Amino acid sequence: MSEMTFTQLGRTGLKVSRIVLGTMNFGPRTTPDDSHAIMSRAIDAGINFFDSANVYGGADNRGHTEEIVGDWLTKSGNRDKVVLATKVYGDMTPWPNHGKLSAASIRKNVDDSLRRLQTDHIDLYQMHHIDRATPWEELWQAMDTLVSQGKILYVGSSNFAGWHIAAANEAAKARHTLGLVSEQSLYNLADRTIELEVIPAAEHYGLGVIPWSPLAGGLLGGVLAGAAEGRRTEEGMQKRIEKLRPQLEQWESFCADRGEKPGEVALAWLLANPVVTGPIVGPRTMDQLEGAIASLSIDLDEAALARLDEIFPGPGGTAPEAYAW
Template sequence: MDYTHLGRTGLSVSRLCLGTMNFGPQTSEPDSHLIMDSAHERGINFFDTANVYGGDKGKGATEEIVGRWLATGGGRREKTVLATKLYGDMDPWPNNGKLSALNIRRALDASLTRLQTDYIDLYQFHHIDRSTPWDEIWQAVEVAVAQGKILYAGSSNFAGWHLAQAQAAASSRHFIGLVSEQSIYNLMTRDIELEVIPAALHYGIGILPWSPLHGGLLGGVLRKERDGKRRNEGRSAQAIAEHKEQIEKFEDFAEERGLDPGDVALAWLLHQPAVTSPIVGPRTMAQLDSAEKALGVSLDEAALAKLDDIFPGHKTAPEDYAW
């Protein structure tokens, strides 16, 4: 396993981050525990969850599954860089969502209880809160850091301007501010190249891409459909119809090199500036096996250029729109 620093911090994290969103609603608790154990065996030390994850099992259920796994001991907590998030409403009552100082305090304590730990390595804002001033947010985070309940703060789904706002407010308080940003980023969705990645590079914020295979569309979807391994209906079928020519070219590109399309898509992310660790969310052990293979894929300049031809991005950002 390869490791890198999380943004500008001294914290070492694996180049793949284990996403847990499927634990509970899609993957049983015993299988979730096996996947987490296997992740450690492979050297993956970076796990991501959120307080709202749980699907039909209820909000908080995924954190509870992770917590029960951590509680089994064997150095599991010590070996894990644990990340979770807050923002979404946990119930309809006022102040049980977003980023007020009150909710940061309550949500953090609730996550610590569910995760059965006394600290969280990376506490992330799941969305920008336009109604709460940054001084309030940072004051609450500084208290939590002083109490030893969290070590670092990160964001998710922020625009470049939001990163700049957050860091300006943190700097005025002589606080480190954000060290990571989770954004949707993959070959098909490259909007963050316009503003978010340039801001992240400037501020030393590590990018944690979510949906690296764009809901499976970059995982060999056409080949699987031909082989009878996947049925594409609804929005998936519509997305394939809209991007079929690009997906065909991409799958041909991978086949010519004897590679799995999903491995190429993940490897491409690992070659992008500011990217720390793509978040892979396996439902099964086989999907974790597949994700790990991407670490051994090297893409030269010609290959990267070809992928840019298939899926054009914003390589002159942040001024791309102006030319």
């Protein structure tokens, strides 16, 4: 049985589990009852970090995932055990100011999320994307107000470039406030672009890095052996499989030689990176959650990590050394 380990979220004193429970499938792909069972199992396994977003639930049912999470929080009585994260940015309706990051949008959307989540505060409120139309002064004034009201505790970002992280935290520093404490980015063995500038910026400003899509949409879950159920037949996935087939053959052979499942090794690779707080796993089923928990017991030594760098080369290090002298 794998024992959950914990780390601090970036430079904060907040302790979070090394596995983050993503809830994006709750509603669209997983029934409310099954979603509740997965959340209960996550708590039993020591996972205390739950991630959602106001837009999750499907194109025609945005907000439904937060409602499922909120129902479970109330019924289970586990709110005080959960570090609850959600996001704001996406358009919740076609009406102006029901999306993006204006002060008006932030004020409306945080109240809507609190209602759906059936809680009085959100532990980590994340900007789901950069909003180039909203100045940092307006954004931070809105977020600082929510902190002072007790509606949120920390602010994080998602899908930010390195220079966005720098600009955001320098603006916060001028206001003498905490600024961003985490960045949630696309990061896995097959998608390593953030190693150029996002990870260095996060390290410099003390942000925890929370990788999303740690299995590259199922690509790293054993697609050649047919283990990555559901997405293997999608056209985009088929094209990527063919493009990366030589690497995937080496990857799955590497995992088979170790006697370990590819999806679990992919998570272990992220967990071996000291800058990573914890990867987000978005299980559709209980078995997928159990696999994520099992990744905690996988140890990748220097030789294994070097071999994975050979199979899936990163960008060559940090910028500018990765592409210049």
